[in-house]
Structure formats: C-alpha cells, structure tokens
Amino acid sequence: MSETIYKCLVIGLGGIGSSTLYWLSQRLGKNVIGLEQFKLGHHNGGSQDESRIIRYLYHDGKYCRLAAGAYQCWEHVEAESGLQLVYKTGAVDIARKGSGREHVAADYMRAMRETGNTCYQLDAQDMMEKFPQFKLVGEHLAHFDPEGGLVDAALANAVHIQLSRKHGAHIVQEAKVIHCKSFGHYTCVTTTKGDFFARKVIVTSGAWVNQVINQFGANIPVVVSQEQVHYFATPNIKDFTKERFPCYIYHADKYDIYGLPIHGNSGTKVGIDYCRAPTTADTRTFDVDQVRLDACVKFLSEVIPGSLGDILYSKTCLYTVTRDREFVVDSLASIGHPEVIVCCGAGHAYKFASVLGKICADLSLDGMTRWDITGFRYQRPAVTDPNFKFSPLLAKPETKAKL
Numbered sequence: 001m002s003e004t005i006y007k008c009l010v011i012g013l014g015g016i017g018s019s020t021l022y023w024l025s026q027r028l029g030k031n032v033i034g035l036e037q038f039k040l041g042h043h044n045g046g047s048q049d050e051s052r053i054i055r056y057l058y059h060d061g062k063y064c065r066l067a068a069g070a071y072q073c074w075e076h077v078e079a080e081s082g083l084q085l086v087y088k089t090g091a092v093d094i095a096r097k098g099s100g101r102e103h104v105a106a107d108y109m110r111a112m113r114e115t116g117n118t119c120y121q122l123d124a125q126d127m128m129e130k131f132p133q134f135k136l137v138g139e140h141l142a143h144f145d146p147e148g149g150l151v152d153a154a155l156a157n158a159v160h161i162q163l164s165r166k167h168g169a170h171i172v173q174e175a176k177v178i179h180c181k182s183f184g185h186y187t188c189v190t191t192t193k194g195d196f197f198a199r200k201v202i203v204t205s206g207a208w209v210n211q212v213i214n215q216f217g218a219n220i221p222v223v224v225s226q227e228q229v230h231y232f233a234t235p236n237i238k239d240f241t242k243e244r245f246p247c248y249i250y251h252a253d254k255y256d257i258y259g260l261p262i263h264g265n266s267g268t269k270v271g272i273d274y275c276r277a278p279t280t281a282d283t284r285t286f287d288v289d290q291v292r293l294d295a296c297v298k299f300l301s302e303v304i305p306g307s308l309g310d311i312l313y314s315k316t317c318l319y320t321v322t323r324d325r326e327f328v329v330d331s332l333a334s335i336g337h338p339e340v341i342v343c344c345g346a347g348h349a350y351k352f353a354s355v356l357g358k359i360c361a362d363l364s365l366d367g368m369t370r371w372d373i374t375g376f377r378y379q380r381p382a383v384t385d386p387n388f389k390f391s392p393l394l395a396k397p398e399t400k401a402k403l
Contacts, residue, residue, distance in 0.1 A: 005186050006170075007031040008364050009198035011177055011212055012205030013040060014047030015153065015350045016343050018160035019357025020202050022077070025167035027365060032169050033198070035191060037176035037208070040161060045206045045281075046318045047157060047350060049229065050264030053247045054351035055091040055148035056117045059107040062375050064115040066352055069371050073354035074151065080163060085156045089261055090246040091148020094127065097139040101251035109143045120144040131246060133239055133306055148247055150260050153350055160357070172196070177205075180215040187339055200364045202341045207281035207318045209344050216337045220328055220344055220383055223390070225319045226279045227347075228288055230296055231267030233309040240268045240307055249273070250303065257299050259307070267312040268304075270296045274319055274347055281318065288314045319347030323390045324382035326375060327352075329359055331367075334379045342378070 007028050010021045013036040021034040038044055054074075056067045074086045095105040112119035121143055124136040130144070165171065175193035180201065182188075189196045203212045207224045234240055245261040245268075256273040263269075272292055279285075293314065300308050322328060328344040331337075341363050343356055355371065362369035381388045 004197065006033045006196070006198040008200045008202060009187075009189060009196060010034040010202045010204060011189070012036065012203065012208065013161065013171070014045050014204065014206055015157060015353035016047075016345060016356045016360070017204035018157050018164070019073075019353045020204055020343070020360040021164045021169055021171070021357075022160040023358045023361035024364065025164040025169035027361070029168035030170065033196060034164065034169060034171045035175045035177065035189070035196065036171070036173050039173050040171075041154065041158065043315070043317075046320065046345070046347070047153060047206070047353070048317060049153050049315065051150040051260050051269060052153045052350040053091060053148070053258065053260060054086060054151045055145050055247070056115075057091050057093060057108050057112060057119065057143060057145035057148055059104070059111055061111045061115045062372065064111050064117055066355060066371060069355035069358070070352045071147070073358050074156075077156070077159060077163070077354060081159045083155065083159060085152050085159065086149060087152075087242050087263065088147055088149040089242045091145045091248065092122075092127070092131075092142055092246050093249045093251065094136070094140055094142040095251040097141055099251075099253055101253070102141045104251050105141050105143060112143070112145070118146060120146070133245055133304055135303060135305060144246070150242070150247055150263055151351060152264065154264070156353070177212055180212065182216070182337065182339060200339050200341065202343070202360050202364055204343050204360065206345070207320045209320060209342065211281075213332070213340070213342055216332055216340050217335055218332050218337070218340075218342070218378070220342070220378075221323050221390070222344065223276075223278050223321045224280055224284070225274060225321060225347070226277045226284050226316050227271065227275055227319050228292060228314055228316045229269055229271035230293060230314045231265060231269055231312040232300070232307060233266060233312045234268050234307050235309055236306045237262065237266060250299070252299065255295060257296065259304070265312060267309075268307040270300060270307070272296065274321065279318075284316075284318060286316050288316065320344060321347045322382055323388050326382065327356070328378055328383060329356060329363075329373050329376040330378040331363055332378065
C-alpha cells in the first residue's frame with residue numbers, strides 16, 4: 001500500500017499503457033505509477049509477439065494522418081533508447097479484381113491520396129515483378145506503401161518500460177485492479193497489491209477495459225475475440241527477409257489475410273484479421289483453431305507458396321473490438337469523471353501505440369492534444385447508443401481490414 005498521491009496512474013502496461021507511462025514519466029518523473037495485473041511481457045492480452053504491421057496505408061484518412069504521429073513518436077523512442085524498433089519493409093494491400101473486394105483496396109488508395117501520402121498502384125504483373133514471392137493468378141489490384149513495415153512489439157514494450165523507469169516512474173506488477181473510487185481531487189485504486197492514489201487515472205487495460213471503467217459508470221460495448229497467428233519455417237529464408245519481402249494484406253473473399261517478413265525468429269508470419277471468435281478476457285483459451293490455420297495454409301499454398309514450411313509455432317492474442325471498430329481515446333468528463341482517461345484500441349492499435357500513449361499523456365496533463373481525435377470520442381453512437389448495430393461482429397466481406 002502507498003500513501004503517496006501520484007499525479008497520474010496508468011492501469012494496464014501493454015503496448016498503449018507502457019507508451020503512456022513513458023510519455024508521462026518524461027514530464028512527471030517519480031510522480032507517475034503504472035499497474036500491471038500480470039507480469040510484464042505476459043502473453044494474455046493483445047500487445048505481445050515479435051512483430052506488428054505499421055503503415056500509412058489505411059482505408060480512412062484519419063488513420064493515415066495519425067500514422068504520421070506514430071512514426072514521429074517511434075522515432076523519438078528509438079533516439080532515446082538507441083534501439084531500432086521500426087523496420088520499413090514496404091506494405092502492400094491486394095485484392096483480386098471481380099472478387100467484390102477490389103473496392104476495399106481502392107479505398108486505401110483514395111485515403112492515401114487525400115492525405116498526401118506516397119502510394120503506388122500495381123497490377124498483378126507489377127506485383128510479381130517487384131515481389132516474385134507472390135503468385136497472383138488472374139487480374140489483381142494492389143497498392144504499395146513504401147513507408148510501411150513492422151514494429152518489434154515485444155522489444156518496444158520493454159523499451160517503454162525501461163525508459164519509464166529511467167525517468168523515475170514507479171511500476172507494480174501482478175497488481176490486479178479490484179475497485180476504484182473517486183474522492184474529489186484524487187482516486188483510490190484498490191489492487192491485489194494494495195491501494196494506490198492518483199489525481200488522474202489512465203485506463204489502457206485492453207480486454208479488461210470495462211472491468212475498470214464500469215466502476216466510474218462508463219461502458220464501452222466491445223467484443224473480445226481470440227485471434228491467432230502462425231509462423232512457418234520456410235526453407236526459402238533469404239526470400240522472406242525484411243530486405244526482400246513486404247508486409248501485406250490480401251482481401252480474400254472470406255477473410256482479410258495478413259503477413260509479415262521474418263523478424264525475431266526464422267519464420268514467415270501469417271494471420272487472419274478479426275476472425276470473430278468471441279470470448280472474454282478471463283475465459284479465453286490459448287487453443288489454436290484448426291479451421292483458421294487451414295485457411296492460412298490454403299491461402300499461402302496458392303498465393304505465396306515459397307513461404308510455407310513446417311509450423312514453427314502458433315500463438316493467440318485478444319482483439320477488443322468496438323461496435324464501429326474505431327478507437328476510443330477520451331476522458332470520461334462527459335459522464336462526470338474528468339479525472340479518468342480511457343483508450344481502447346479496437347483490435348488494430350499497436351502500430352499507433354507510440355502516439356496513442358503520447359495522446360493519453362497530453363489529455364491527462366494538458367486536457368488536450370495536437371492530434372485530431374474527434375473520431376475517437378467516448379460520446380458517439382457506437383459507444384453510447386444501445387441501438388447501434390454491432391457492425392464488425394456481423395461484418396460482410398466489405399469490412400475494411402484494420403490490423
């Protein structure tokens with residue numbers, strides 16, 4: 001138990017939470033504390049693994065613009081740590097013409113042009129000349145983002161934590177939140193490790209978000225979905241290094257399938273974006289679904305056959321998906337709790353973790369941020385209207401991939 005009243009307290013130290021703690025520690029030093037219910041670096045949530053895609057290439061301009069902030073903030077962390085976290089491999093989205101998905105790919109190009117980002121349109125022949133690892137049968141539409149690539153997620157989380165400690169931040173592991181209560185100018189957060197007090201509370205607890213914010217009278221309607229990725233021990237290692245192979249999203253008839261080059265191990269990585277496998281944070285399993293694994297193998301055998309090999313391993317994670325699959329980044333001032341900031345990444349936030357942490361820090365200390373977050377407010381129909389249709393859960397193939 002601590003009698004200290006901290007200026008800020010962060011609940012959940014995954015990708016966004018560790019970033020928030022880092023940015024707060026730069027301004028507050030010892031006057032900030034972070035609480036994590038598990039051990040740091042755990043695999044129970046949505047922020048683990050060797051690599052995550054980062055890109056400007058998005059279907060909506062607000063994410064293209066936010067990506068600029070993400071790159072800037074990752075560069076800041078790289079400069080302070082001396083470690084490389086972002087690798088620009090290029091990123092490509094692909095759809096087969098006539099499949100009903102090519103208009104999804106076209107939205108990516110439209111958003112990139114509207115925001116002034118460089119993006120190249122390629123046909124199937126262009127793609128296979130640039131990246132001969134792909135075997136595209138029939139006409140395809142593709143868009144190439146030369147700035148896209150991957151973030152070393154596990155390393156980035158660790159770096160945020162270590163730099164936070166350098167600046168004086170306090171960190172308590174295995175401190176599961178039991179209760180929160182506001183007392184005017186401060187909040188008491190009761191955990192399995194005792195009580196902690198703070199002027200501002202920032203909730204970045206992923207799939208456990210509602211377990212925390214419900215205690216302030218808030219709720220974000222979400223579906224927690226168990227997702228999975230697979231690593232294949234390709235014999236063609238050199239062809240799938242970061243220097244030769246891009247990150248990609250393929251808009252197939254049933255799934256949006258994504259992949260990354262080799263990083264952190266010797267395998268190519270593949271997964272399906274948002275498989276809609278509802279679970280809860282506390283009842284999920286770590287079991288791999290064979291149907292989804294088979295779908296990935298079938299896709300790779302047809303489109304990127306050289307990437308296949310024995311399965312190195314598969315692993316699961318959690319998506320916490322809002323009804324419109326947009327972020328929530330806001331204070332709870334609209335329901336009487338300006339001392340509480342909440343950030344929910346909707347299953348596609350890791351690439352933005354650096355800038356979302358900065359935004360959460362800004363909102364906590366300044367009440368504002370220079371980045372446009374108007375589309376991520378708590379007070380919007382997808383969060384507060386009980387009749388809002390939960391579109392991602394019922395999504396048809398037209399749903400845009402947001403991983």
